[in-house]
Amino acid sequence: MIKKKFNYRLLVQIFFFTLIAYYAMAKSLAEAGITLSWLVLPDISLHTLCPFGGVATLYSLLTAGELVRQIHFSAVVLAGIIVVLSIFLGPIFCGWVCPLGSVQDWISHVGHKIFKWRYNAMIPKKIDFSLRYARYLVLAWVIYVTAVTGQLIFSDYDPYYALFHFWTGEVAPIGLGILIVTSLLSLIIARPWCKYACPYGAVLGLFNKIKIFGLKRQVHTCISCNRCNKACPMNLDIAHANSVRDTQCISCMECTSDNSCPIPQTVVVVVGSVKKEGK
Ligand code: SF4
Ligand code: SF4
DSSP: OOOOOOOHHHHHHHHHHHHHHHHHHHHHHHHTTOOOTTOOOOSOOGGGGOHHHHHHTHHHHHHHSSOOTTOOHHHHHHHHHHHHHHHHHSSHIIIIIOHHHHHHHHHHHHHHHHHGGGTTOOSOHHHHHHHTTHHHHHHHHHHHHHHHHSSOGGGGTOHHHHHTTTTTTOSOHHHHHHHHHHHHHTTTSSSHHHHHTOHHHHHHHGGGGTOSEEEEEOTTTOOOOOHHHHHOTTOOOGGGOSEEOOTTOOOOOTTSTTTTOSSTTSEEEEESOOSSOOO
16 A cells, blocks of 8 residues: 655645635735735735736737736746746646646545546546647637737636636626536546646646656556556556656646555656657
8 A cells, every 4th residue: 555645735735725815815805995914915916926927918028018908027927937847847837836726636536535436537538638629729719819909808717817706796707607617527527627728738738748857657667557547637648658748747746656656666757858758
């Protein structure tokens, strides 16, 4: 029986979720005239703390030298920091930081309890495979409408924005609907938003192809038990791969020998790419 190490990822996820939730609530209180005297908040919106805003505004920044409305330059800086992190570790933001990803993970624990082995295995493979391209269409649409309108239209549809504003009355019904559908789907599929719709995940996932620290499976010690596959929220086939370079990997590290693989040093993080990539 594998002995699970301390869950650092959960700790990091709770930290970032609490930070953003606390900031969003304190902002709402401040807008209602209630200030927390022991907390000094910079006068910025939540968009300022969303690195995807930095990506969405990139076209305007490069062509017109200006940011779209609602976006602060700090979002561009954050986006830059996450790009650097992703070059080293892949989409670590998705697996460890994004509060919407964390909420889906937490709901998935309930889904696991209800559906047991059927959890995250109900969508037919062909449909699942095709749906995973949808997030690139969403990304193209977001960049296009942001460039054309000069506004962050996506915030009306963004479940991340809805998650931290649903009590304010500022959230568009469609955003709220997408948040509810994402939460319900998380009861049967792990990370449905990340897999099928997240435009930021689409961007960060590409870094899996070039990341400096990648996951490797040591073929000679693997006992083909498939536990790594069962642990992977993104349904990746680690058990038959030499390395993980799939654009859907969220760098959560759940498949590693520190977490799910029962054989020490079998699924490990290594520097550099592996010559032969298995599937
Ligand atoms: S391959 Fe491993 S690190 Fe990547 S998403 Fe699956 S479990 Fe997480
Ligand atoms: S969990 Fe470890 S031993 Fe089992 S199939 Fe995956 S890599 Fe092999």
